[in-house]
Amino acid sequence: MTLRIGFIGGGGIASRHAATLAQFDDVEMVAVADPDRTRAEAFAADRALVSYDDHEEMLARERPDAVYVCTPPFAHGAPELALAARGIPFFVEKPIATDPDTAEAIGAAVERQRLVTGVGYHWRYLDTTEEAARHLRSRPPRLVTGYWLDATPPPAWWISESRSGGQMVEQTTHIFDLARVLVGEVSEVYAIAGRTPRPDYPACDIAEASTAALRFAGGAVGTISSTCLLHWPHRIGLHLFADGLAIELSEFELMVDVGQGRPVRPATGDPFLREDRDFVDAVLGRPNRIRAPYAEALKTHRLTMAAARSAREGRPIRLDAEARHG
Ligand SMILES: NC(=O)c1ccc[n+]([C@@H]2O[C@H](COP(=O)([O-])OP(=O)(O)OC[C@H]3O[C@@H](n4cnc5c(N)ncnc54)[C@H](O)[C@@H]3O)[C@@H](O)[C@H]2O)c1
Known part of the structure:
Protein backbone atom coordinates (compact mmCIF):
# COMPACT_ATOMS: atom_id res chain seq x y z
CA MET A 1 0.00 0.00 0.00
CA THR A 2 1.21 3.51 -0.79
CA LEU A 3 0.37 6.46 1.45
CA ARG A 4 -0.46 9.64 -0.51
CA ILE A 5 0.81 12.60 1.53
CA GLY A 6 0.07 16.32 1.18
CA PHE A 7 1.78 19.27 2.86
CA ILE A 8 0.22 22.39 4.35
CA GLY A 9 3.11 24.85 4.59
CA GLY A 10 6.13 24.37 2.35
CA GLY A 11 8.97 26.06 4.26
CA GLY A 12 12.10 24.89 6.06
CA ILE A 13 10.79 22.03 8.20
CA ALA A 14 8.46 20.77 5.46
CA SER A 15 11.54 20.30 3.28
CA ARG A 16 13.21 18.31 6.03
CA HIS A 17 10.22 15.95 6.37
CA ALA A 18 9.94 15.68 2.58
CA ALA A 19 13.60 14.63 2.37
CA THR A 20 12.92 11.88 4.90
CA LEU A 21 9.62 10.75 3.35
CA ALA A 22 11.32 10.52 -0.06
CA GLN A 23 13.34 7.62 1.36
CA PHE A 24 10.21 5.55 2.11
CA ASP A 25 8.97 3.10 -0.58
CA ASP A 26 5.42 3.16 0.77
CA VAL A 27 4.96 6.96 0.52
CA GLU A 28 4.02 9.15 -2.43
CA MET A 29 4.10 12.94 -1.89
CA VAL A 30 1.33 14.48 -3.97
CA ALA A 31 0.71 18.17 -3.23
CA VAL A 32 1.52 21.26 -1.18
CA ALA A 33 -0.66 24.18 -0.09
CA ASP A 34 1.06 27.42 0.93
CA PRO A 35 -0.38 30.95 0.63
CA ASP A 36 3.09 32.15 -0.44
CA ARG A 37 2.86 31.17 -4.10
CA THR A 38 6.61 31.41 -4.70
CA ARG A 39 7.27 29.04 -1.83
CA ALA A 40 4.49 26.66 -2.84
CA GLU A 41 5.78 26.48 -6.40
CA ALA A 42 9.42 26.03 -5.38
CA PHE A 43 8.51 23.25 -2.94
CA ALA A 44 6.30 21.56 -5.55
CA ALA A 45 8.81 21.90 -8.39
CA ASP A 46 11.61 20.29 -6.41
CA ARG A 47 9.44 17.20 -5.87
CA ALA A 48 7.07 17.15 -8.87
CA LEU A 49 4.03 17.92 -6.68
CA VAL A 50 0.86 19.88 -7.44
CA SER A 51 0.87 23.28 -5.69
CA TYR A 52 -2.07 25.19 -4.22
CA ASP A 53 -2.34 28.42 -2.29
CA ASP A 54 -5.36 27.23 -0.33
CA HIS A 55 -5.40 24.06 1.78
CA GLU A 56 -9.18 23.51 1.36
CA GLU A 57 -8.76 23.32 -2.41
CA MET A 58 -5.78 21.00 -2.05
CA LEU A 59 -7.74 18.64 0.22
CA ALA A 60 -10.83 18.66 -2.02
CA ARG A 61 -8.92 17.98 -5.23
CA GLU A 62 -6.10 15.72 -4.11
CA ARG A 63 -7.81 13.77 -1.32
CA PRO A 64 -4.51 12.85 0.38
CA ASP A 65 -4.41 9.91 2.81
CA ALA A 66 -2.41 11.96 5.33
CA VAL A 67 -1.07 15.51 5.64
CA TYR A 68 1.99 17.18 7.16
CA VAL A 69 1.01 20.54 8.70
CA CYS A 70 4.22 22.62 8.65
CA THR A 71 2.84 26.14 9.03
CA PRO A 72 4.24 28.83 11.33
CA PRO A 73 2.71 28.79 14.84
CA PHE A 74 0.09 31.51 14.16
CA ALA A 75 -1.47 29.59 11.24
CA HIS A 76 -2.71 26.59 13.22
CA GLY A 77 -6.43 25.99 13.63
CA ALA A 78 -8.10 26.04 10.22
CA PRO A 79 -5.81 23.40 8.63
CA GLU A 80 -6.14 20.86 11.46
CA LEU A 81 -9.90 21.40 11.87
CA ALA A 82 -10.38 20.91 8.11
CA LEU A 83 -8.35 17.69 8.30
CA ALA A 84 -10.28 16.43 11.30
CA ALA A 85 -13.60 17.22 9.58
CA ARG A 86 -12.49 15.07 6.63
CA GLY A 87 -11.09 12.31 8.88
CA ILE A 88 -7.56 12.76 7.46
CA PRO A 89 -4.67 11.77 9.79
CA PHE A 90 -2.05 14.48 10.22
CA PHE A 91 1.45 15.13 11.49
CA VAL A 92 1.86 18.68 12.79
CA GLU A 93 4.97 20.58 13.77
CA LYS A 94 5.40 22.09 17.22
CA PRO A 95 4.27 24.42 18.66
CA ILE A 96 0.69 23.30 18.03
CA ALA A 97 -0.68 26.87 18.48
CA THR A 98 0.14 30.25 20.03
CA ASP A 99 -2.91 30.27 22.32
CA PRO A 100 -4.72 27.72 24.52
CA ASP A 101 -8.14 27.69 22.79
CA THR A 102 -6.97 26.77 19.27
CA ALA A 103 -5.05 23.76 20.54
CA GLU A 104 -7.90 22.63 22.83
CA ALA A 105 -10.39 22.84 19.93
CA ILE A 106 -8.11 20.80 17.66
CA GLY A 107 -7.47 18.30 20.48
CA ALA A 108 -11.22 17.82 20.96
CA ALA A 109 -11.78 17.33 17.20
CA VAL A 110 -8.92 14.80 17.00
CA GLU A 111 -10.38 12.92 19.98
CA ARG A 112 -13.91 12.88 18.48
CA GLN A 113 -12.62 11.49 15.18
CA ARG A 114 -10.09 9.15 16.86
CA LEU A 115 -7.58 10.44 14.29
CA VAL A 116 -4.02 9.17 14.02
CA THR A 117 -1.84 12.20 14.75
CA GLY A 118 1.82 12.93 15.40
CA VAL A 119 3.55 16.09 16.62
CA GLY A 120 7.17 17.04 15.87
CA TYR A 121 8.69 16.53 19.32
CA HIS A 122 11.58 14.61 17.78
CA TRP A 123 13.75 14.73 20.92
CA ARG A 124 11.51 11.90 22.16
CA TYR A 125 13.08 9.78 19.39
CA LEU A 126 16.73 10.34 20.36
CA GLY A 269 20.38 7.52 14.37
CA ASP A 270 18.04 10.10 12.91
CA PRO A 271 15.14 11.06 15.20
CA PHE A 272 13.30 12.77 12.30
CA LEU A 273 13.38 9.53 10.34
CA ARG A 274 12.10 7.57 13.33
CA GLU A 275 9.19 9.95 13.98
CA ASP A 276 8.18 10.04 10.30
CA ARG A 277 8.41 6.24 10.05
CA ASP A 278 6.20 5.78 13.12
CA PHE A 279 3.59 8.20 11.72
CA VAL A 280 3.47 6.51 8.31
CA ASP A 281 3.29 3.04 9.87
CA ALA A 282 0.42 4.02 12.17
CA VAL A 283 -1.57 5.58 9.31
CA LEU A 284 -1.01 2.44 7.22
CA GLY A 285 -2.59 0.39 10.02
CA ARG A 286 0.64 -1.05 11.40
CA PRO A 287 1.25 -0.90 15.19
CA ASN A 288 0.92 2.68 16.44
CA ARG A 289 4.24 3.59 18.09
CA ILE A 290 3.84 7.36 17.76
CA ARG A 291 5.52 8.95 20.79
CA ALA A 292 3.88 12.37 20.63
CA PRO A 293 0.28 12.12 19.43
CA TYR A 294 -1.75 15.33 19.59
CA ALA A 295 -3.11 14.61 23.10
CA GLU A 296 0.48 14.37 24.43
CA ALA A 297 1.58 17.56 22.69
CA LEU A 298 -1.48 19.30 24.12
CA LYS A 299 -0.19 18.60 27.64
CA THR A 300 3.16 20.19 26.79
N1 LIG B 1 10.81 19.94 15.15
C1 LIG B 1 11.77 20.81 14.91
O1 LIG B 1 12.89 20.66 15.35
C2 LIG B 1 11.48 22.00 14.06
C3 LIG B 1 12.50 22.61 13.31
C4 LIG B 1 12.19 23.72 12.53
C5 LIG B 1 10.90 24.22 12.54
N2 LIG B 1 9.94 23.61 13.29
C6 LIG B 1 8.57 24.17 13.37
O2 LIG B 1 7.93 24.10 12.12
C7 LIG B 1 7.09 25.23 11.95
C8 LIG B 1 7.45 25.92 10.62
O3 LIG B 1 8.78 26.34 10.69
P1 LIG B 1 9.63 26.62 9.35
O4 LIG B 1 11.02 26.82 9.81
O5 LIG B 1 9.33 25.59 8.33
O6 LIG B 1 8.99 28.02 8.93
P2 LIG B 1 9.02 28.70 7.50
O7 LIG B 1 8.66 30.12 7.72
O8 LIG B 1 10.29 28.33 6.80
O9 LIG B 1 7.85 27.95 6.69
C9 LIG B 1 6.49 28.09 7.01
C10 LIG B 1 5.70 28.03 5.71
O10 LIG B 1 4.31 28.03 6.03
C11 LIG B 1 3.65 28.89 5.11
N3 LIG B 1 2.37 29.32 5.65
C12 LIG B 1 2.06 30.43 6.36
N4 LIG B 1 0.73 30.45 6.65
C13 LIG B 1 0.21 29.33 6.11
C14 LIG B 1 -1.10 28.80 6.05
N5 LIG B 1 -2.14 29.40 6.63
N6 LIG B 1 -1.30 27.64 5.37
C15 LIG B 1 -0.26 27.01 4.78
N7 LIG B 1 1.02 27.47 4.81
C16 LIG B 1 1.24 28.61 5.47
C17 LIG B 1 4.63 30.02 4.86
O11 LIG B 1 4.35 30.73 3.68
C18 LIG B 1 5.95 29.26 4.81
O12 LIG B 1 6.26 28.82 3.51
C19 LIG B 1 7.31 26.13 13.17
O13 LIG B 1 6.27 25.93 14.09
C20 LIG B 1 8.62 25.64 13.75
O14 LIG B 1 8.70 25.71 15.15
C21 LIG B 1 10.19 22.51 14.02
Whole structure:
Protein backbone atom coordinates (compact mmCIF):
# COMPACT_ATOMS: atom_id res chain seq x y z
CA MET A 1 0.00 0.00 0.00
CA THR A 2 1.21 3.51 -0.79
CA LEU A 3 0.37 6.46 1.45
CA ARG A 4 -0.46 9.64 -0.51
CA ILE A 5 0.81 12.60 1.53
CA GLY A 6 0.07 16.32 1.18
CA PHE A 7 1.78 19.27 2.86
CA ILE A 8 0.22 22.39 4.35
CA GLY A 9 3.11 24.85 4.59
CA GLY A 10 6.13 24.37 2.35
CA GLY A 11 8.97 26.06 4.26
CA GLY A 12 12.10 24.89 6.06
CA ILE A 13 10.79 22.03 8.20
CA ALA A 14 8.46 20.77 5.46
CA SER A 15 11.54 20.30 3.28
CA ARG A 16 13.21 18.31 6.03
CA HIS A 17 10.22 15.95 6.37
CA ALA A 18 9.94 15.68 2.58
CA ALA A 19 13.60 14.63 2.37
CA THR A 20 12.92 11.88 4.90
CA LEU A 21 9.62 10.75 3.35
CA ALA A 22 11.32 10.52 -0.06
CA GLN A 23 13.34 7.62 1.36
CA PHE A 24 10.21 5.55 2.11
CA ASP A 25 8.97 3.10 -0.58
CA ASP A 26 5.42 3.16 0.77
CA VAL A 27 4.96 6.96 0.52
CA GLU A 28 4.02 9.15 -2.43
CA MET A 29 4.10 12.94 -1.89
CA VAL A 30 1.33 14.48 -3.97
CA ALA A 31 0.71 18.17 -3.23
CA VAL A 32 1.52 21.26 -1.18
CA ALA A 33 -0.66 24.18 -0.09
CA ASP A 34 1.06 27.42 0.93
CA PRO A 35 -0.38 30.95 0.63
CA ASP A 36 3.09 32.15 -0.44
CA ARG A 37 2.86 31.17 -4.10
CA THR A 38 6.61 31.41 -4.70
CA ARG A 39 7.27 29.04 -1.83
CA ALA A 40 4.49 26.66 -2.84
CA GLU A 41 5.78 26.48 -6.40
CA ALA A 42 9.42 26.03 -5.38
CA PHE A 43 8.51 23.25 -2.94
CA ALA A 44 6.30 21.56 -5.55
CA ALA A 45 8.81 21.90 -8.39
CA ASP A 46 11.61 20.29 -6.41
CA ARG A 47 9.44 17.20 -5.87
CA ALA A 48 7.07 17.15 -8.87
CA LEU A 49 4.03 17.92 -6.68
CA VAL A 50 0.86 19.88 -7.44
CA SER A 51 0.87 23.28 -5.69
CA TYR A 52 -2.07 25.19 -4.22
CA ASP A 53 -2.34 28.42 -2.29
CA ASP A 54 -5.36 27.23 -0.33
CA HIS A 55 -5.40 24.06 1.78
CA GLU A 56 -9.18 23.51 1.36
CA GLU A 57 -8.76 23.32 -2.41
CA MET A 58 -5.78 21.00 -2.05
CA LEU A 59 -7.74 18.64 0.22
CA ALA A 60 -10.83 18.66 -2.02
CA ARG A 61 -8.92 17.98 -5.23
CA GLU A 62 -6.10 15.72 -4.11
CA ARG A 63 -7.81 13.77 -1.32
CA PRO A 64 -4.51 12.85 0.38
CA ASP A 65 -4.41 9.91 2.81
CA ALA A 66 -2.41 11.96 5.33
CA VAL A 67 -1.07 15.51 5.64
CA TYR A 68 1.99 17.18 7.16
CA VAL A 69 1.01 20.54 8.70
CA CYS A 70 4.22 22.62 8.65
CA THR A 71 2.84 26.14 9.03
CA PRO A 72 4.24 28.83 11.33
CA PRO A 73 2.71 28.79 14.84
CA PHE A 74 0.09 31.51 14.16
CA ALA A 75 -1.47 29.59 11.24
CA HIS A 76 -2.71 26.59 13.22
CA GLY A 77 -6.43 25.99 13.63
CA ALA A 78 -8.10 26.04 10.22
CA PRO A 79 -5.81 23.40 8.63
CA GLU A 80 -6.14 20.86 11.46
CA LEU A 81 -9.90 21.40 11.87
CA ALA A 82 -10.38 20.91 8.11
CA LEU A 83 -8.35 17.69 8.30
CA ALA A 84 -10.28 16.43 11.30
CA ALA A 85 -13.60 17.22 9.58
CA ARG A 86 -12.49 15.07 6.63
CA GLY A 87 -11.09 12.31 8.88
CA ILE A 88 -7.56 12.76 7.46
CA PRO A 89 -4.67 11.77 9.79
CA PHE A 90 -2.05 14.48 10.22
CA PHE A 91 1.45 15.13 11.49
CA VAL A 92 1.86 18.68 12.79
CA GLU A 93 4.97 20.58 13.77
CA LYS A 94 5.40 22.09 17.22
CA PRO A 95 4.27 24.42 18.66
CA ILE A 96 0.69 23.30 18.03
CA ALA A 97 -0.68 26.87 18.48
CA THR A 98 0.14 30.25 20.03
CA ASP A 99 -2.91 30.27 22.32
CA PRO A 100 -4.72 27.72 24.52
CA ASP A 101 -8.14 27.69 22.79
CA THR A 102 -6.97 26.77 19.27
CA ALA A 103 -5.05 23.76 20.54
CA GLU A 104 -7.90 22.63 22.83
CA ALA A 105 -10.39 22.84 19.93
CA ILE A 106 -8.11 20.80 17.66
CA GLY A 107 -7.47 18.30 20.48
CA ALA A 108 -11.22 17.82 20.96
CA ALA A 109 -11.78 17.33 17.20
CA VAL A 110 -8.92 14.80 17.00
CA GLU A 111 -10.38 12.92 19.98
CA ARG A 112 -13.91 12.88 18.48
CA GLN A 113 -12.62 11.49 15.18
CA ARG A 114 -10.09 9.15 16.86
CA LEU A 115 -7.58 10.44 14.29
CA VAL A 116 -4.02 9.17 14.02
CA THR A 117 -1.84 12.20 14.75
CA GLY A 118 1.82 12.93 15.40
CA VAL A 119 3.55 16.09 16.62
CA GLY A 120 7.17 17.04 15.87
CA TYR A 121 8.69 16.53 19.32
CA HIS A 122 11.58 14.61 17.78
CA TRP A 123 13.75 14.73 20.92
CA ARG A 124 11.51 11.90 22.16
CA TYR A 125 13.08 9.78 19.39
CA LEU A 126 16.73 10.34 20.36
CA ASP A 127 18.47 7.14 21.44
CA THR A 128 20.13 9.28 24.12
CA THR A 129 16.69 10.22 25.53
CA GLU A 130 15.92 6.50 25.75
CA GLU A 131 19.21 5.86 27.56
CA ALA A 132 18.61 8.75 29.97
CA ALA A 133 15.15 7.32 30.75
CA ARG A 134 16.74 3.94 31.55
CA HIS A 135 19.20 5.52 34.03
CA LEU A 136 16.41 7.52 35.67
CA ARG A 137 14.12 4.52 36.16
CA SER A 138 16.04 3.36 39.25
CA ARG A 139 17.12 6.86 40.35
CA PRO A 140 14.29 9.37 39.85
CA PRO A 141 15.41 12.92 39.09
CA ARG A 142 14.94 15.47 41.87
CA LEU A 143 16.46 18.55 40.22
CA VAL A 144 16.12 19.63 36.62
CA THR A 145 17.82 22.49 34.78
CA GLY A 146 16.86 23.08 31.16
CA TYR A 147 18.27 25.49 28.61
CA TRP A 148 17.62 27.00 25.19
CA LEU A 149 20.42 29.55 24.93
CA ASP A 150 20.73 30.30 21.25
CA ALA A 151 20.61 32.80 18.39
CA THR A 152 17.45 34.42 17.03
CA PRO A 153 16.13 32.18 14.21
CA PRO A 154 15.70 33.79 10.76
CA PRO A 155 11.92 33.50 10.02
CA ALA A 156 10.33 36.97 10.28
CA TRP A 157 7.40 35.60 12.31
CA TRP A 158 9.72 34.28 15.05
CA ILE A 159 10.29 37.62 16.83
CA SER A 160 6.57 38.46 17.00
CA GLU A 161 4.71 37.43 20.16
CA SER A 162 1.37 37.12 18.38
CA ARG A 163 2.82 35.11 15.51
CA SER A 164 5.24 32.75 17.32
CA GLY A 165 4.07 32.81 20.94
CA GLY A 166 7.57 33.78 22.11
CA GLN A 167 10.65 31.64 22.73
CA MET A 168 9.31 29.44 25.55
CA VAL A 169 6.23 28.52 23.50
CA GLU A 170 7.91 28.28 20.09
CA GLN A 171 11.33 26.80 20.75
CA THR A 172 12.00 25.84 24.36
CA THR A 173 8.81 23.76 24.11
CA HIS A 174 11.14 20.88 23.10
CA ILE A 175 12.81 21.11 26.52
CA PHE A 176 9.52 21.46 28.44
CA ASP A 177 8.30 18.38 26.55
CA LEU A 178 11.47 16.44 27.37
CA ALA A 179 11.11 17.35 31.04
CA ARG A 180 7.58 15.90 30.99
CA VAL A 181 8.88 12.71 29.34
CA LEU A 182 11.81 12.20 31.73
CA VAL A 183 10.53 13.69 34.99
CA GLY A 184 6.72 13.62 34.80
CA GLU A 185 3.90 16.12 34.90
CA VAL A 186 4.43 19.65 36.19
CA SER A 187 2.02 20.82 38.87
CA GLU A 188 3.11 24.47 39.18
CA VAL A 189 5.10 26.98 37.13
CA TYR A 190 6.37 30.45 37.98
CA ALA A 191 8.08 32.23 35.08
CA ILE A 192 9.67 35.64 34.68
CA ALA A 193 10.80 37.21 31.42
CA GLY A 194 12.80 40.27 30.37
CA ARG A 195 12.55 42.39 27.27
CA THR A 196 14.70 45.36 26.23
CA PRO A 197 14.83 47.05 22.82
CA ARG A 198 17.07 45.21 20.32
CA PRO A 199 18.44 47.63 17.71
CA ASP A 200 19.17 44.73 15.32
CA TYR A 201 15.55 43.59 15.56
CA PRO A 202 13.34 46.72 15.67
CA ALA A 203 10.17 44.63 15.12
CA CYS A 204 10.97 42.25 17.99
CA ASP A 205 8.35 42.17 20.74
CA ILE A 206 9.22 38.85 22.41
CA ALA A 207 11.19 38.44 25.63
CA GLU A 208 14.90 37.95 24.96
CA ALA A 209 15.44 36.19 28.31
CA SER A 210 13.15 34.11 30.46
CA THR A 211 13.28 31.52 33.17
CA ALA A 212 10.53 29.22 34.42
CA ALA A 213 10.65 27.59 37.85
CA LEU A 214 8.83 24.26 37.86
CA ARG A 215 7.41 22.02 40.57
CA PHE A 216 6.75 18.49 39.34
CA ALA A 217 3.85 16.41 40.66
CA GLY A 218 6.35 13.75 41.81
CA GLY A 219 8.23 16.28 43.97
CA ALA A 220 11.16 17.23 41.70
CA VAL A 221 11.90 20.92 41.18
CA GLY A 222 13.72 22.77 38.42
CA THR A 223 14.15 25.68 36.07
CA ILE A 224 14.09 26.04 32.29
CA SER A 225 15.82 29.14 30.91
CA SER A 226 15.75 30.64 27.44
CA THR A 227 17.55 33.39 25.56
CA CYS A 228 17.81 34.27 21.87
CA LEU A 229 20.53 36.91 22.39
CA LEU A 230 23.49 34.84 21.23
CA HIS A 231 24.77 34.45 17.70
CA TRP A 232 25.29 30.71 17.99
CA PRO A 233 23.73 27.76 19.84
CA HIS A 234 25.52 27.91 23.21
CA ARG A 235 23.58 25.40 25.32
CA ILE A 236 20.37 23.59 24.37
CA GLY A 237 19.36 20.67 26.53
CA LEU A 238 18.16 19.24 29.81
CA HIS A 239 20.27 18.41 32.86
CA LEU A 240 18.89 15.99 35.44
CA PHE A 241 20.14 15.24 38.93
CA ALA A 242 19.24 12.21 41.06
CA ASP A 243 20.78 10.41 44.04
CA GLY A 244 24.39 9.82 42.87
CA LEU A 245 23.60 10.59 39.21
CA ALA A 246 23.97 13.66 36.98
CA ILE A 247 22.85 13.56 33.33
CA GLU A 248 23.33 16.17 30.61
CA LEU A 249 21.24 15.59 27.51
CA SER A 250 21.47 17.69 24.36
CA GLU A 251 20.19 17.03 20.85
CA PHE A 252 23.57 15.62 19.90
CA GLU A 253 25.09 13.95 22.97
CA LEU A 254 24.58 12.44 26.40
CA MET A 255 26.80 12.77 29.47
CA VAL A 256 26.21 10.43 32.40
CA ASP A 257 28.17 11.28 35.56
CA VAL A 258 28.15 8.72 38.37
CA GLY A 259 31.31 10.07 39.99
CA GLN A 260 33.78 8.43 37.59
CA GLY A 261 34.55 11.27 35.21
CA ARG A 262 32.23 12.86 32.68
CA PRO A 263 31.83 10.35 29.81
CA VAL A 264 30.07 11.82 26.78
CA ARG A 265 28.64 9.84 23.88
CA PRO A 266 27.09 11.14 20.66
CA ALA A 267 23.45 10.46 19.79
CA THR A 268 23.12 7.93 16.98
CA GLY A 269 20.38 7.52 14.37
CA ASP A 270 18.04 10.10 12.91
CA PRO A 271 15.14 11.06 15.20
CA PHE A 272 13.30 12.77 12.30
CA LEU A 273 13.38 9.53 10.34
CA ARG A 274 12.10 7.57 13.33
CA GLU A 275 9.19 9.95 13.98
CA ASP A 276 8.18 10.04 10.30
CA ARG A 277 8.41 6.24 10.05
CA ASP A 278 6.20 5.78 13.12
CA PHE A 279 3.59 8.20 11.72
CA VAL A 280 3.47 6.51 8.31
CA ASP A 281 3.29 3.04 9.87
CA ALA A 282 0.42 4.02 12.17
CA VAL A 283 -1.57 5.58 9.31
CA LEU A 284 -1.01 2.44 7.22
CA GLY A 285 -2.59 0.39 10.02
CA ARG A 286 0.64 -1.05 11.40
CA PRO A 287 1.25 -0.90 15.19
CA ASN A 288 0.92 2.68 16.44
CA ARG A 289 4.24 3.59 18.09
CA ILE A 290 3.84 7.36 17.76
CA ARG A 291 5.52 8.95 20.79
CA ALA A 292 3.88 12.37 20.63
CA PRO A 293 0.28 12.12 19.43
CA TYR A 294 -1.75 15.33 19.59
CA ALA A 295 -3.11 14.61 23.10
CA GLU A 296 0.48 14.37 24.43
CA ALA A 297 1.58 17.56 22.69
CA LEU A 298 -1.48 19.30 24.12
CA LYS A 299 -0.19 18.60 27.64
CA THR A 300 3.16 20.19 26.79
CA HIS A 301 1.32 23.12 25.18
CA ARG A 302 -0.72 23.64 28.37
CA LEU A 303 2.58 23.81 30.26
CA THR A 304 4.23 26.40 27.97
CA MET A 305 0.99 28.40 27.88
CA ALA A 306 0.99 28.41 31.68
CA ALA A 307 4.66 29.53 31.72
CA ALA A 308 3.91 32.37 29.29
CA ARG A 309 0.87 33.39 31.29
CA SER A 310 2.82 33.30 34.54
CA ALA A 311 5.45 35.62 33.05
CA ARG A 312 2.72 37.99 31.82
CA GLU A 313 0.80 38.08 35.09
CA GLY A 314 3.77 37.89 37.49
CA ARG A 315 2.40 35.03 39.57
CA PRO A 316 2.70 31.24 39.86
CA ILE A 317 0.19 29.15 37.92
CA ARG A 318 -1.05 25.76 39.13
CA LEU A 319 -1.43 23.55 36.11
CA ASP A 320 -4.29 21.24 36.95
CA ALA A 321 -6.45 24.08 38.21
CA GLU A 322 -5.71 26.96 35.86
CA ALA A 323 -3.74 25.94 32.78
CA ARG A 324 -6.69 25.08 30.54
CA HIS A 325 -7.93 28.63 30.94
CA GLY A 326 -4.59 30.24 29.97
N1 LIG B 1 10.81 19.94 15.15
C1 LIG B 1 11.77 20.81 14.91
O1 LIG B 1 12.89 20.66 15.35
C2 LIG B 1 11.48 22.00 14.06
C3 LIG B 1 12.50 22.61 13.31
C4 LIG B 1 12.19 23.72 12.53
C5 LIG B 1 10.90 24.22 12.54
N2 LIG B 1 9.94 23.61 13.29
C6 LIG B 1 8.57 24.17 13.37
O2 LIG B 1 7.93 24.10 12.12
C7 LIG B 1 7.09 25.23 11.95
C8 LIG B 1 7.45 25.92 10.62
O3 LIG B 1 8.78 26.34 10.69
P1 LIG B 1 9.63 26.62 9.35
O4 LIG B 1 11.02 26.82 9.81
O5 LIG B 1 9.33 25.59 8.33
O6 LIG B 1 8.99 28.02 8.93
P2 LIG B 1 9.02 28.70 7.50
O7 LIG B 1 8.66 30.12 7.72
O8 LIG B 1 10.29 28.33 6.80
O9 LIG B 1 7.85 27.95 6.69
C9 LIG B 1 6.49 28.09 7.01
C10 LIG B 1 5.70 28.03 5.71
O10 LIG B 1 4.31 28.03 6.03
C11 LIG B 1 3.65 28.89 5.11
N3 LIG B 1 2.37 29.32 5.65
C12 LIG B 1 2.06 30.43 6.36
N4 LIG B 1 0.73 30.45 6.65
C13 LIG B 1 0.21 29.33 6.11
C14 LIG B 1 -1.10 28.80 6.05
N5 LIG B 1 -2.14 29.40 6.63
N6 LIG B 1 -1.30 27.64 5.37
C15 LIG B 1 -0.26 27.01 4.78
N7 LIG B 1 1.02 27.47 4.81
C16 LIG B 1 1.24 28.61 5.47
C17 LIG B 1 4.63 30.02 4.86
O11 LIG B 1 4.35 30.73 3.68
C18 LIG B 1 5.95 29.26 4.81
O12 LIG B 1 6.26 28.82 3.51
C19 LIG B 1 7.31 26.13 13.17
O13 LIG B 1 6.27 25.93 14.09
C20 LIG B 1 8.62 25.64 13.75
O14 LIG B 1 8.70 25.71 15.15
C21 LIG B 1 10.19 22.51 14.02
